[in-house]
Amino acid sequence: MKLFNKVAIVGTGLIGGSMALAIKKNGLAHRVIGVSRHKTTLIWARKSHAIDKGSQDLSIIKDADLVILATPVKTILNLADTILKFIKKDCIVTDVGSAKLEIVSKLGKIFPNYVGSHPLAGSEKSGIANASRGIFKNSLCILTPTKNTTPKALKKIKNLWKQLGAGVVFLSPDTHDRILSFVSHLPHVIAFSLIDTIPHKYLKFAAAGLKDTTRIALSDNRLWADIFLSNQRNILKSIESFQDKLSGIKSAINKRDEKTLIKILEKAKGKREILG
Template identity: 40%
Template sequence: MKNLQQITVIGMGLLGGSVTLSILRSLNGVKAVGYSHRESTRNRARELCIASEIADDMNEAVKGADIVILATPIYTFERIFKEIASSIKPGAIITDVGSTKVLPHRWGEKIFSKDVAYVGSHPIAGSEKSGVDYARDDLLVGAKCIVTRKKKTNEEAVKTLVQFWAALGSRVSVMSPAEHDRIFGSVSHLPHVVAVALVNASNFEQLKYAGKGFIDTSRIASGPSNVWSDILLSNTSNTARGIDRMIKQLSTIKEAIEKDDQRKLANLLEKARTKRAELIDYKISKKELL
């Protein structure tokens, strides 16, 4: 960490812009370089002083960088890895903020030379909002961040990234990319699918009568469709298994309702209420909820 001089972030949306702002706030003397393929985004990032420097060329942006972070949709990673591979300096660390990890590890291992380390990262931070205008320097403070490694992943690079995300205020855990994708298939990707299905299950005339509970439950369906289609298609088996489990749960509830089985229905509702209460207590104890 003490040798870091430049960190480059490719992608100046909510999360990418928040990372560069967090670097400026937390890592004194480290140059934060940002890049976006859209000229309008680059200009807006300059207006907002999102980074030390906003580059107009992606390869120029990564030259000299000690860490390069991709904050773009997942299915752009392979192409970007190939484009920047010849401009990355030996010893650099490549990471990303994507929500799935098995595919990025596969691409990184295939594309980068042995003197460049790919390590996965997934800050659990963000909102349904998107775009550089919503970036903020405290988005990562108190948030979980998963760093992913395989058996052959450079251990020093892993340690550096753990320290980097911790320096930005995140609570860091390390796991394999396969474990990451299994977990987040259940607790992140499946909820998004459910929120989408919930909204699409009613017509707009019905939705006009929705209360705060519906708005809260369906909030994540407002996420960018291009980002979320990439996430779901890059974690297909885990997401599909989650959908199967959800269908089974819905079928059980449906059966209890159809059979007018009040005891079974009450038990299902109480089980969920109790489990969620335990989850809230745990999150509060870990200072993950106020």
């Protein structure tokens, strides 16, 4: 079922490329157009049949009835005004940014048919070479509508994500950023910090536990620096919460308080079991 005539994806990396592949596989658009700063990315996207046509020039998005912004948060904010010059009045605009409040605050004022999206899917790997048409299947996508969001645009974007295989939930931008600071952003802060804490000469002794715990530290450093700064207030609060928990373990170890230590670890284990 065709939902759109022309879909333009700005940023054909892991998520943007995966969306392009999934949209084409599911026949959700007549044409899928890609925009990237890198010519090699566009060549790869064409060869992998993710897009029908690509360009480094934003003017290619003209006449699109859906524009998907799949770049880092700062780039989305910087490109918004330029994109407005090229799109038609009834074009629907969405993004896949990992921090929503700043994006929604700006884009919601610029684009009359804007709907914020954040698919909770991805990988520590990046780039179009790692894109997958099945990455959104059985995942969750958070939409962040506001009182100004048009029902038609919201319905279309919700349907898009459902067609891509994702479940959809609605959250306010502020609630989204607060929750994601704990379940996504903080784990990345910890993974980066943990691997950086370990002396280089000890790494040859690392087994599966350390590799599993720090896998996400392989993620794109520029992308995550951008996310950390975009959700600064909430991430600082989540870091403080983590420091409190770490201090509790440190105190129990320092006091050789086995009873308290076991209680802390047992509680943490129980919470982890909820995830399955």
